[in-house]
Structures are given as C-alpha cells and as structure tokens.
Amino acid sequence: MLTEITFFERFEHDILMGKKTITLRNEAESHVIPGQILPVSTFETHRWFCDIQVLEVAPITLSELTTLHAQQENMTLAELRLVIAEIYPDLEQLYMIRFKVLTK
Numbered sequence: 001m002l003t004e005i006t007f008f009e010r011f012e013h014d015i016l017m018g019k020k021t022i023t024l025r026n027e028a029e030s031h032v033i034p035g036q037i038l039p040v041s042t043f044e045t046h047r048w049f050c051d052i053q054v055l056e057v058a059p060i061t062l063s064e065l066t067t068l069h070a071q072q073e074n075m076t077l078a079e080l081r082l083v084i085a086e087i088y089p090d091l092e093q094l095y096m097i098r099f100k101v102l103t104k
C-alpha cells in the first residue's frame with residue numbers, strides 16, 4: 001500500500017487551492033484506499049506540502065478520460081492528455097485517485 005505520494009512542484013499551488021482534486025497514476029501508484037490519509041511531497045525535492053485524504057480510487061483508461069476529469073485536474077482535456085503522454089508514455093490503463101486536502 002502507498003504510504004506517501006509525490007506531485008510535480010508545478011501542481012502544488014492548484015492542489016493547495018483545491019483546484020486539482022484528482023490525480024491519474026499507473027498501477028504501481030494505485031494501491032490506496034478511500035479514507036486513507038497520505039503525506040504529500042514534491043517530486044523534485046521531496047518537500048512536504050500537505051496531507052490528503054483519499055476519497056475514491058477507480059481504474060480508467062486513457063480513452064475514457066472526459067472533460068470532467070480535465071476540470072478536476074484544472075486543465076483542458078487536450079492539456080491533460082499531453083501531461084499524461086509525457087509522464088506515462090504508451091500507458092492505456094490508469095487509475096484515478098480523487099482526494100481532498102486536509103492540512104497545509
């Protein structure tokens with residue numbers, strides 16, 4: 001089970017402002033359960049910046065992504081697809097983790 005999660009620094013502000021409420025991860029980073037509380041750090045320097053509570057975990061394929069997911073990422077769907085293509089090239093099976101920020 002995942003005991004911490006990292007995000008790229010460029011997403012920190014959106015997460016803290018409650019504008020980014022989901023993340024899409026690969027199978028390796030999908031092992032969380034609703035209710036679980038996770039410390040969140042930056043990927044680059046591993047600086048803690050908040051705790052999140054997991055609200056929902058659901059498998060989703062790249063082709064199933066909609067504008068709703070993009071809204072929950074505070075991006076357009078085109079932007080979201082680009083971001084995912086950079087992070088997870090050629091990966092079709094993703095996992096949506098929906099969360100809320102607890103402590104900042």
Ligand SMILES: CC(=O)Nc1ccn([C@@H]2O[C@H](CO)[C@@H](O)[C@H]2O)c(=O)n1
Pocket residue numbers: 006007008011022023024025043073083084087
């Ligand atoms: C090591 C590693 O994979 N780190 C990741 C992976 C994903 N994400 C974000 O989740 C959404 C969809 O992937 C996008 O907003 C991504 O920026 C992230 O911040 N950091």
